[in-house]
Amino acid sequence: MTAAQIRQAFLDFFQSKGHTIVPSAPIVVKNDPTLLFTNAGMNQFKDYFLGNRTPEHTRVADTQKCLRVSGKHNDLEEVGVDTYHHTMFEMLGNWSFGDYFKKEAIAWSWELLTEVLKIDKDKLYVTVFEGDAKEQLPFDQEAYDEWKKWVAEDRILKGNKKDNFWEMGDTGPCGPCSEIHVDCRSAEERAQVDGATLVNADHPQVIEIWNNVFMQFNRVWDNKPAFDTWDKANNTTEEYKKERPAKLVEFTKLENLPATHVDTGMGFERLVRVIQGKQSNYDTDIFTGTIALTEQITGKTYDFSDSKMAVAFRVLADHIRAISFTIADGQLPSNTGAGYVIRRILRRAVRYYYSYLDYKQPLMHQLLPHIAGQFATVFPELQAQQDFVTKVIREEEESFLRTLEKGIKRFDEYYAAKLAEYGVEANASGGILGTTTQEVIAQIDRQAQQPIVIDGKFAFELNDTYGFPLDLTALMAQEVNAVVDETGFNAEMKLQKDRSRLATVIDTEDWVPVNDIEKITFVGYQDLLVDTRVARYRKV
Ligand code: ATP
Ligand code: MG
Ligand code: MG
Numbered sequence: 001m002t003a004a005q006i007r008q009a010f011l012d013f014f015q016s017k018g019h020t021i022v023p024s025a026p027i028v029v030k031n032d033p034t035l036l037f038t039n040a041g042m043n044q045f046k047d048y049f050l051g052n053r054t055p056e057h058t059r060v061a062d063t064q065k066c067l068r069v070s071g072k073h074n075d076l077e078e079v080g081v082d083t084y085h086h087t088m089f090e091m092l093g094n095w096s097f098g099d100y101f102k103k104e105a106i107a108w109s110w111e112l113l114t115e116v117l118k119i120d121k122d123k124l125y126v127t128v129f130e131g132d133a134k135e136q137l138p139f140d141q142e143a144y145d146e147w148k149k150w151v152a153e154d155r156i157l158k159g160n161k162k163d164n165f166w167e168m169g170d171t172g173p174c175g176p177c178s179e180i181h182v183d184c185r186s187a188e189e190r191a192q193v194d195g196a197t198l199v200n201a202d203h204p205q206v207i208e209i210w211n212n213v214f215m216q217f218n219r220v221w222d223n224k225p226a227f228d229t230w231d232k233a234n235n236t237t238e239e240y241k242k243e244r245p246a247k248l249v250e251f252t253k254l255e256n257l258p259a260t261h262v263d264t265g266m267g268f269e270r271l272v273r274v275i276q277g278k279q280s281n282y283d284t285d286i287f288t289g290t291i292a293l294t295e296q297i298t299g300k301t302y303d304f305s306d307s308k309m310a311v312a313f314r315v316l317a318d319h320i321r322a323i324s325f326t327i328a329d330g331q332l333p334s335n336t337g338a339g340y341v342i343r344r345i346l347r348r349a350v351r352y353y354y355s356y357l358d359y360k361q362p363l364m365h366q367l368l369p370h371i372a373g374q375f376a377t378v379f380p381e382l383q384a385q386q387d388f389v390t391k392v393i394r395e396e397e398e399s400f401l402r403t404l405e406k407g408i409k410r411f412d413e414y415y416a417a418k419l420a421e422y423g424v425e426a427n428a429s430g431g432i433l434g435t436t437t438q439e440v441i442a443q444i445d446r447q448a449q450q451p452i453v454i455d456g457k458f459a460f461e462l463n464d465t466y467g468f469p470l471d472l473t474a475l476m477a478q479e480v481n482a483v484v485d486e487t488g489f490n491a492e493m494k495l496q497k498d499r500s501r502l503a504t505v506i507d508t509e510d511w512v513p514v515n516d517i518e519k520i521t522f523v524g525y526q527d528l529l530v531d532t533r534v535a536r537y538r539k540v
């Protein structure tokens, strides 16, 4: 089956079960102060779950454009390095708003995967919530009993709160979830090592494809704490994280929702990979066309490996989608907020082709016609604005390419000077690219245990003068076994921001009660990326 046929099969299946097929919401969130980008299919329906709006239909299904590069869900570092996390991906979903519940959701997901899409039952595992005594959350016996009708018991695994319980925020609708995982290893490998032990273990061939959330509880404030006091008492991040669950139980109580809901999300690219029997999402027909075009443009060859060049091919095939769909949905690259997230992704991609595909001209905008054509019938908004999106990307590429080379050179000089401090010479080209981490470590005896630190001030200079986002400098540092002093960088950034008073931007959990936000000051992207909770309660 082609990717297009698989997407259609999903939608047709749920239509046949009485679901109305609705369009994807835009990837850029404009009317929600708590979220920059759509990161799950349910985002557009949250008012139904909160009871703020009545749904027109009680059963809907769709494919949703999602972006996971900021806030609670940030997969950026995995992208291109692994083969199944993307920045932008399609999340297939079906919903019940106060209509069917676990019995139907479970039976249908099994029917779709094993009967319609013919995935081998011996490759599938499901998980149910094991319960959490500390948080007074029960084991999901009901889901377990429903799965038992279809799945052998040794394939129904119990999972913890992190993987098998969903909540919007500190309060609000919540409930247990059941995930479906596929073991894509060969029959021999499966016979050797039990797949059950590899579920949720980051094994590249044993991957989660579908999450079924059952909303049945509502967590409400019981005796709501004064957040200032709570925060002050728990003002270090680690402590805060540790204390939070216990505090929540103390301050809130769990009620049953008057009506129960189903919210599911399945990674489309992962599903296609499983059905097409590939080892990597990038080997499916969703990505092979883009990769072939990139080969043609650059004259380089993509081979599946973890070499830098292979990563660069994957990063490009991934990032072009995120960038173009976001621009088509109205978010231009810029220096603040959602616009800066896009600019960061774009610059990251430019540096990958510049350094690892040895391509020094604007490249990504050349991929646009292909991507737009590929999605013409699913997300026609891209093709409709193809010329505009191409122009924006081209200009962004040109502008960054003007400073990229100088910035890389500055970085190399800086790093060479650092090496010289330890009596190590930079390589012939004056840089360290091409010198392996091991070689560097071997030469710096007394530093073997500790990576070289790139000064925060220097990272700031790269940012300010050459437009290198911090995460790009961090990536370049990581490649030569160095680390960036992010605290120092943030301090410099803050000084500059204090001078220019940037707009207020927040991006936190899936959802935050707006009343709790009051005035929140923008504290810098890195704070947000590193720990959203720190930003969340930092009031002015
Ligand atoms: P993972 O554990 O693999 O990071 P997740 O548990 O964070 O996934 P969910 O929030 O449950 O993912 O989202 C529902 C589905 O969306 C997942 O089962 C997966 O198939 C898909 N998915 C999640 N993140 C990504 C991503 N970055 N790229 C592609 N598909 C994704
Ligand atoms: Mg994840
Ligand atoms: Mg998961």
Ligand code: MG
Pocket (backbone or CB within 6 Å): 163, 179, 208, 211
């Ligand atoms: Mg999940």
